[in-house]
Amino acid sequence: MSNPTKIYNDYVRANLPSTMTFxxxxxxxxxxxxSFFKFKKSNWYFKYITKFGYxxxxxxxxxxxxxxxxxxxxxxxxxxxxxxxxxxxxxxxSASSNATMTDSDxxxxxxxxxxxxxxxxxxxxxxxxxxxxxxxxxxxxxxGNTTADKITPTAVSEGHKVNKTLTLIGDSVTFSVxxxxxxxxxxxxxxxxxxxxxxxxxxxxxxxxxxxxxxxTYYTDASITPLADGWFLCEATxxxxxxxxxxxxxxxxxxxxIQTYTGDGTSGIYIWGAHTYRSDxxxxxxxxxxxxxxxxxxxxxxxxxRVGHHIYNGDAWxxxxxxxxxxxxxNSVTYSNDFSDxxxxxxWMSLTxxxxxxxxxxxxxxxxxxxxxxxxxxxxxxxxxxPTTYSLYVKKHISDYVVLGAGGGSKGFLINFSFTSGTxxxxxxxxxxxxxxxxxxxxxxxxxxxxxxxxxxxxxxxxFPWASATAPTNLYSNNVGSxxxxxxxxxxxxxxxxxxxxxxxxxxxxxxKAAETLTVPAANLxxxxxxMSIQMDGRMTYAxxxxxxxxxxxxxxxxxxxxxxxxxxxxHTSLVTNLGVGTMRFRQEASGVNDLVESSDGIxxxxxxxxxxLSSRHGSTFINGxxxxxxxxxxxxxxxxxxxxxxxxxxxxxxxGTIGKFRVWSEDLTDTGIATASAPSTEPSxxxxxxxxxxxxxxxxxxxx
Numbered sequence: 266m267s268n269p270t271k272i273y274n275d276y277v278r279a280n281l282p283s284t285m286t287f288x289x290x291x292x293x294x295x296x297x298x299x300s301f302f303k304f305k306k307s308n309w310y311f312k313y314i315t316k317f318g319y320x321x322x323x324x325x326x327x328x329x330x331x332x333x334x335x336x337x338x339x340x341x342x343x344x345x346x347x348x349x350x351x352x353x354x355x356x357x358x359s360a361s362s363n364a365t366m367t368d369s370d371x372x373x374x375x376x377x378x379x380x381x382x383x384x385x386x387x388x389x390x391x392x393x394x395x396x397x398x399x400x401x402x403x404x405x406x407x408x409g410n411t412t413a414d415k416i417t418p419t420a421v422s423e424g425h426k427v428n429k430t431l432t433l434i435g436d437s438v439t440f441s442v443x444x445x446x447x448x449x450x451x452x453x454x455x456x457x458x459x460x461x462x463x464x465x466x467x468x469x470x471x472x473x474x475x476x477x478x479x480x481x482t483y484y485t486d487a488s489i490t491p492l493a494d495g496w497f498l499c500e501a502t503x504x505x506x507x508x509x510x511x512x513x514x515x516x517x518x519x520x521x522x523i524q525t526y527t528g529d530g531t532s533g534i535y536i537w538g539a540h541t542y543r544s545d546x547x548x549x550x551x552x553x554x555x556x557x558x559x560x561x562x563x564x565x566x567x568x569x570x571r572v573g574h575h576i577y578n579g580d581a582w583x584x585x586x587x588x589x590x591x592x593x594x595x596n597s598v599t600y601s602n603d604f605s606d607x608x609x610x611x612x613w614m615s616l617t618x619x620x621x622x623x624x625x626x627x628x629x630x631x632x633x634x635x636x637x638x639x640x641x642x643x644x645x646x647x648x649x650x651x652p653t654t655y656s657l658y659v660k661k662h663i664s665d666y667v668v669l670g671a672g673g674g675s676k677g678f679l680i681n682f683s684f685t686s687g688t689x690x691x692x693x694x695x696x697x698x699x700x701x702x703x704x705x706x707x708x709x710x711x712x713x714x715x716x717x718x719x720x721x722x723x724x725x726x727x728x729f730p731w732a733s734a735t736a737p738t739n740l741y742s743n744n745v746g747s748x749x750x751x752x753x754x755x756x757x758x759x760x761x762x763x764x765x766x767x768x769x770x771x772x773x774x775x776x777x778k779a780a781e782t783l784t785v786p787a788a789n790l791x792x793x794x795x796x797m798s799i800q801m802d803g804r805m806t807y808a809x810x811x812x813x814x815x816x817x818x819x820x821x822x823x824x825x826x827x828x829x830x831x832x833x834x835x836x837h838t839s840l841v842t843n844l845g846v847g848t849m850r851f852r853q854e855a856s857g858v859n860d861l862v863e864s865s866d867g868i869x870x871x872x873x874x875x876x877x878x879l880s881s882r883h884g885s886t887f888i889n890g891x892x893x894x895x896x897x898x899x900x901x902x903x904x905x906x907x908x909x910x911x912x913x914x915x916x917x918x919x920x921x922g923t924i925g926k927f928r929v930w931s932e933d934l935t936d937t938g939i940a941t942a943s944a945p946s947t948e949p950s951x952x953x954x955x956x957x958x959x960x961x962x963x964x965x966x967x968x969x970x
Contacts (some may be wrong), residue, residue, distance in 0.1 A: 267721040270457035277304050281309055283490040291351050292555070293342075299323060300349050302556075313359075325928055328938040332800075333791035336931040337519070338572055338586030341553050345789040346676040352554055355789060356916065358570040362779035363543060364590070365768050366571040371582045371708045372547030372626035373755075373768055377407055377569040379560035380431055380541040386563075387414045387536060387567065396425040396528070396861035397517070406537040407443050407496050413537040415447055416517055418528025425528055426455075426516040427536075435503040436545035437485065440513050441500040441538075441558075441847040443492070444830030446471040448532025450477065450924040451518035453500045456511055461480075466523055469499045471534070496535075502544055513541060515546050546625040546770065572781070574923055576804070576874060577708040582829075585804055588767065592921060593780040596769035597647055597758040598726070603772065604631050604753065612741075614729065624707050624768075632662060634750035635730060641745050644727040646673075649720035649760055652700055656765040657728055658707060659684075660752035663732035666690070667751045668716055672740045673724040680716045681736035687712065691736040694718075700763065701808060703873045711754070715873075726758055763808035764873060766921060780861050783924075785914040790828075791931035792910040796884035798934040799838070801825055804874040805922035809842045823869075825879060828921040833857040834907035836883055838890070839919075840869060845908045851881045851890030851897075855905040862890050862900050868968070874922065878941035882933050889936055894944035 278287045285296040285307060293300045294307035295597050301307035306970045325335050325344075335344040336355060343355040352358075355957045360376075366760050368374045383389040385406070388399040396419050403415040418425035444452045455466040461563035464481035470476040475489035475497045486502040505511070519526055538559050542549050552560050555573040560567050574588035600606040602623075604616050613636050620632035635641040649671070659667045661684035670679025670693070678699035681691040689702050698719040705713040727740045737743040769778050789795070807822045829835035837852045845866025852861040869875050869892075881890040882899075889899035917924060934942060 336927040348436040357784040360568040360781040374547040396423040417533035420530040439544040445535040453516040455514040586925040594766040601771040613641040649724040651719040658754040668733040678718040783916040793931040798930040798932035800880040802878040803924040827915040855907040880939035891943040892940040896940040
C-alpha cells in the first residue's frame with residue numbers, strides 16, 4: 266500500500282529551490298541560516314527572501330555575532346559549531362524515571378519514554394526468543410535505515426515468539442511494534458500475567474490496509490496503521506490490572522488464529538521499533554525529534570527531556586521550551602486522585618467520581634461536597650518532614666472559595682483561595698508554621714494551589730469548599746454550611762520541599778520522580794581563552810530557603826550555568842538569597858582568583874514560574890552580567906579566564922522550571938550586547954535583512970512554526 270504523505274515528501278525534497286536543502290539527520294529544511302520543520306514554512310520564507318533579499322545572520326545573532334551554540338527549546342531548534350544539529354547530539358539529558366508535563370492541548374501527559382531496552386535489536390539477550398531465529402539488519406526499517414530484524418519461526422511445533430517480561434504500573438499501557446510480512450501475514454501481540462488469568466492477545470492482519478482479526482476484551486484499544494513499503498504499526502492498549510511482572514510477546518502467525526504450529530524455517534515477519542509506554546493521564550507526548558510517538562532505545566529504558574512543555578497564560582497555552590527539574594521529588598500521598606480510598610478521611614463530605622474533565626483531559630475530576638454544616642473536610646494523614654509543600658488542583662462548582670491546609674498537634678496553617686480573583690485572599694497560621702503559598706492557572710477553570718509550612722509529627726492534609734473571603738480560624742473547626750462544593754484533582758505532598766513540582770500520580774504507594782540533568786559536551790562549546798558570552802532565558806520556581814531558615818551561607822537557590830573544572834577554575838551563573846532576596850551572581854575563577862558581578866536584591870522574587878532572561882560576558886580582563894535587558898556594572902579586575910576548553914557544561918544543575926533558549930558566543934558582545942541578548946519577550950521569530958546591513962531589516966513578531 267503506497268503512502269501518500271511519503272510520496273509527497275519525497276517529491277518535494279527532490280525538487281527543492283536551489284537555495285534550500287533538506288537535512289535528513291535533523292529532519293529540517295535549511296535556507297539562509299534558518300531551519301524549518303515543515304516545508305510549508307520554509308517555502309513561505311523562501312518567497313520572502315527571494316523578493317526582498319538574503320540575511321547573513323540568523324535571528325539568534327546579537328551585535329552582528331551569530332552564536333555558535335543555540336538551544337532553542339521552544340522552536341525545537343539546535344545548533345553546535347555553527348551548524349544545525351539535533352537535540353540528542355547537542356546536549357546529554359539524563360533521567361531514570363517517568364515524569365509528567367503539559368502538552369500543547371493543555372493536558373497533563375507523560376514525557377516521551379520507552380520502557381523496553383534494545384527496541385531495535387531482537388537478537389539481544391534482553392529479549393527471550395522461543396522457537397524462532399532472528400536475522401538482524403535484514404530489511405529497511407520505517408526510518409529508512411537497514412535496522413529491521415527478521416523473526417523466522419523454526420521448523421518445530423511450538424509457540425513461536427520474542428518476549429520480554431516487565432513490571433507495569435498505571436491505569437493504561439500501550440504496547441506497539443512495526444511489522445512487515447515476510448511469508449507470514451499475521452502477528453499477535455500478547456500480554457501474559459500470572460495473577461488473574463493467562464495470556465490475552467490481539468491478532469493483526471498484515472494484508473491490504475491491515476485489519477484486526479481478533480481482540481481480547483482485556484485490551485481497551487487497538488489499531489493497525491499502514492505505512493510505506495509494506496510496513497504496519499500495530500498498537501494495543503490495556504489496563505495492567507496487577508502489579509506482578511507480565512510477559513509482552515510478539516508472535517508471528519501463519520493464520521489468523523493463535524495456535525501452536527510448525528514453522529517452515531523460511532517464512533516469518535520483519536519487526537522493528539518495539540515500544541511500551543504509559544498511556545493513562547492524557548497519554549504520552551510525542552518524541553520531539555520525530556513528531557511521532559516512537560522512542561528508540563539501546564541498553565536501557567529511555568525517558569526523554571520534556572520539550573514542548575506548555576503553560577497557560579490566561580488566554581492560551583504557550584510553549585515554554587523544556588521542563589527541567591534537577592531535584593528528585595516524592596509524592597507522599599498514596600492515592601493522588603482516588604479520593605474514595607480509605608486513606609482519605611471524609612468528615613461530613615461526599616465525593617462524586619468522574620464529575621468533570623480534569624487537567625489531564627480525562628473525565629476523572631472529583632466533586633467534593635459538604636453534607637453537614639460544621640467541621641466539614643477531606644483529609645489524609647501522615648508523617649511530614651519540615652518544610653512540606655501541599656498542592657491540589659481545584660475548580661469552581663458552586664463555592665466561590667476553597668480552603669487548603671495542613672494541621673496536627675499544636676501546629677497548622679491554611680490558605681483561602683478565591684475562584685473569582687484567581688488569588689489567595691486570606692491565610693491562617695497557628696504556632697508560626699506557615700511559610701508560603703502559590704497559585705498556577707491550569708486552564709479550563711482549573712487552578713493548582715499550594716501551601717508550604719512546618720509540620721507536626723503527624724500532619725493532616727485537608728481541603729474543603731468555603732463561602733467567604735474570610736478564612737476559618739483553623740482546618741477542623743469551621744462553619745462552611747451544607748451543599749457547598751468544588752472540583753478537585755491530583756493531590757500531592759512533597760516533604761522537605763518549599764515549592765511544588767510537576768504532578769506525580771500515585772495509586773497505592775508513594776512515588777519518586779528522579780532528578781534529571783542536562784550536560785553540554787565540551788566538544789559542542791565554543792570556548793575562547795580571551796572572551797565569550799552566554800545567554801539563557803525561561804521560567805524558574807524557587808523559594809527563599811536561606812532567609813526563612815536564618816541561613817547565612819552561600820545562599821545559592823538556583824544554579825543556571827555551571828561550567829567547572831574544579832573549585833579554582835569555573836564560570837557560574839546563579840541566584841542567591843543570603844545577600845537579599847533574588848540577587849543574581851555572575852562569577853568566574855581562574856587558578857583560584859575569584860571575580861564576580863552581583864545585582865541588587867529583588868531582581869527575581871521567589872515564586873513559581875518566574876520569567877527570567879540572563880546574559881553575561883566573560884573575558885581575561887572583564888566580567889559582567891545583564892538581566893531582562895539591563896546590564897550591570899562591569900568588573901574589570903580579572904586577569905585570566907579559566908581554561909574550560911575540555912570541560913563539559915552543566916546546564917540548570919540546581920533548577921526547577923523551564924528553559925526557553927540557551928546561547929553561547931565565542932565573542933564579547935559588550936555591555937550593550939548582553940543587555941540586548943537578555944531583553945525579554947520581543948525577540949523576532951523571523952528577521953529579514955534586505956540590503957545586507959544590520960540596520961535595515963523587516964521583523965515579524967509572534968511568527969512561529
